[in-house]
Amino acid sequence: MLSLIDWDKGTFKTDFFIIEEIFFMAEIIDLSQEIYEGMPMHHSMAPVNIRVHATHEQWAKEINPQTHTPSALRLEMSEHTGTHVDGLNHMGKEFAAQTIDQMPLSMFYTEGICLDLTHKGLQELISVEDIEQAVQIAGLSILQGDTVLLCTDHYRKYFGTDNWDKGPGLTVEATRWLGKQGISAFGVETMSPGIPKLTNQEVHQICGEMGFTHYENLINLHLLIDRGRFRFIGLPLKIRGGTGSPVRAVAVFE
Known part of the structure; x- marks a missing residue:
């Protein structure tokens, strides 16, 4: 139980020990898309709908107010909106019990690496050899429990264009191979981890079978290239029975 917090020094003092919180000196890189009405969405998912639910003027019971300042918004959107993580139950009906709220939080708070695959073009497959070569060039290793981010620069090149849904994708x-490395997850900038109608369904199935997940619609992965290892955080909302969740994904360099 916290008994004193010294924010100026970034020190948490408890009844048992003192923790110097390094995040006060950390560099935090936002990897998440903005959520807004009309944003590009996968064709199979509901569009984002944002409305004013209440205003400060309503709460204050103002008569004929000259302003309408939102005090609360109403959001209607899919669990798979923008930057999000898939629940294992999204991968196939045989994984129905493994909902997003039942998955361990340790899967979403991991060490991470980012691999440079920016040479991959539209609807081009990413092979085992591509990943192995990227790992070697980066001088990194994939460790058990890692989150492996795959930078194709597809977001910066094609977001909001007719080619947005035509990104590179993993082979089966x-x-x-990634699953055999014992990773917690991998992440991509595209709307799907595989190429639709070619590998995407099987990619999801394998994630369910092997017990790891993936993030979609990440951004700013180019800022992680050649930076080495980092802390990856992509905590989902605790949606009862959920098949996924939007996340505020970040990379933390300590």
């Missing part, structure tokens, strides 16, 4: 073999 590359997905299984």
